[in-house]
Amino acid sequence: MTIGKIVTSGTFTLDGGSWDVDNNVWLVGDDHEVVVIDAAHDAEAIRQAVGGRRLKAIVCTHAHNDHINAAGALADATGAPIMLHPADAVLWEMVYGAEREYEPLKDGDVIEVAGAALHVLHTPGHAPGAVCLYAPELGAVFTGDTLFSGGPGATGRSYSSFDTIIGSIRDRLLTLPPETVVHTGHGDSTSIGAEAPDLQEWISRGH
Numbered sequence: 001m002t003i004g005k006i007v008t009s010g011t012f013t014l015d016g017g018s019w020d021v022d023n024n025v026w027l028v029g030d031d032h033e034v035v036v037i038d039a040a041h042d043a044e045a046i047r048q049a050v051g052g053r054r055l056k057a058i059v060c061t062h063a064h065n066d067h068i069n070a071a072g073a074l075a076d077a078t079g080a081p082i083m084l085h086p087a088d089a090v091l092w093e094m095v096y097g098a099e100r101e102y103e104p105l106k107d108g109d110v111i112e113v114a115g116a117a118l119h120v121l122h123t124p125g126h127a128p129g130a131v132c133l134y135a136p137e138l139g140a141v142f143t144g145d146t147l148f149s150g151g152p153g154a155t156g157r158s159y160s161s162f163d164t165i166i167g168s169i170r171d172r173l174l175t176l177p178p179e180t181v182v183h184t185g186h187g188d189s190t191s192i193g194a195e196a197p198d199l200q201e202w203i204s205r206g207h
Contacts, residue, residue, distance in 0.1 A: 001030050001114050003138060003183065006049050010041035012066035015157050021066050024185055025049070026142055028135065030114035035059055036074065037133060037142050038185060040066055043073035055080040056113050059105070061144025061185060062127035063091035072096060083111070085122060088129030091159065105131055118142075121172045125165020126153035132173060140181045141192070147173055147182055149190035151202045162206045170199060 004027035012021045023040035033054040038061055039046055055078040058071050063084055071082050082102040084092060092102070107122035111133070118133040123146045130153075133142040145153035147169050155162040173182075178193030 001028075001116055001138065003028055003140060004034075004049065005183075006045060008041035008045055008070070010066060010069065012064060014064065022186060023066055024183070024187075026183055028113055028116065028118065028138070028142075029053060029056070033114055035111060035113045035118065036080075037061065038067045038144060039071040039074045040068075041070055043070040043077065046070060046074055047077055050078070057103075057111060058082045059111065059118070059133065060084040060088075060102075061132065061142065061146070062130040063088035063095070064127060064145070065091075065095050067144065067185065068092065068095055072100060085129030085131050087122075087124065088127050091127060091129075105129075107131075123165075123168035123172050125155060125161055125163075125168045128159055130168070134176060134180075139177075139179060140183055141173065141176060142183045143173065144185040147190075147195060148184050148186070149182070149188050149195070151195070151198065152206075153185075155206075166199075166203055166206065174199065 006025050009022050012019045026037040028035050033056050036058045039058050083105050084102045085105045109120040111118040116137045121132045123132045126145045152165045174196045176192050180192045182190045
């Protein structure tokens with residue numbers, strides 16, 4: 001059972017602005033099957049990282065375009081389902097329209113891959129349908145853009161809320177074991193124990 005990562009580069013676009021970004025694409029599985037978390041920018045690079053393994057699912061932590069813009073092509077190439085929390089439908093449709101379907105995720109769902117379980121935690125704030133994936137057997141949580149090394153994800157754009165993301169982090173993430181490794185959507189990984197002491201500082205900074 002391994003956690004793999006590739007970094008892809010492209011553009012994040014929302015509210016009339018565009019930013020160049022590097023995204024972490026996570027691959028969780030073994031030699032036979034794998035789940036991709038956040039298919040960003042480069043479907044072919046992700047497909048090559050999957051290799052000959054069965055791609056069980058393409059899981060989207062949220063539907064900002066830089067996290068889903070390779071999901072459609074990757075799904076078409078592999079036959080794997082795309083999974084997303086439906087509260088992000090408005091963001092999804094900005095990229096794919098209403099015709100492209102996905103399997104709906106909800107809080108408490110469990111995605112099984114290679115003998116490990118990814119527990120879906122609905123953590124809105126950065127986006128209404130943002131989720132994190134907690135893998136207790138791996139001692140890891142995949143947080144997308146909800147929690148980074150150094151604090152919460154951005155909430156200054158449409159469909160985001162600072163108070164909501166703070167509540168999600170406080171109630172759903174900082175309650176995980178402190179040694180849990182936090183694998184983020186951009187940048188370096190961290191741990192719950194490294195981030196938890198700074199909660200009050202983030203709140204003060206945010207307000």
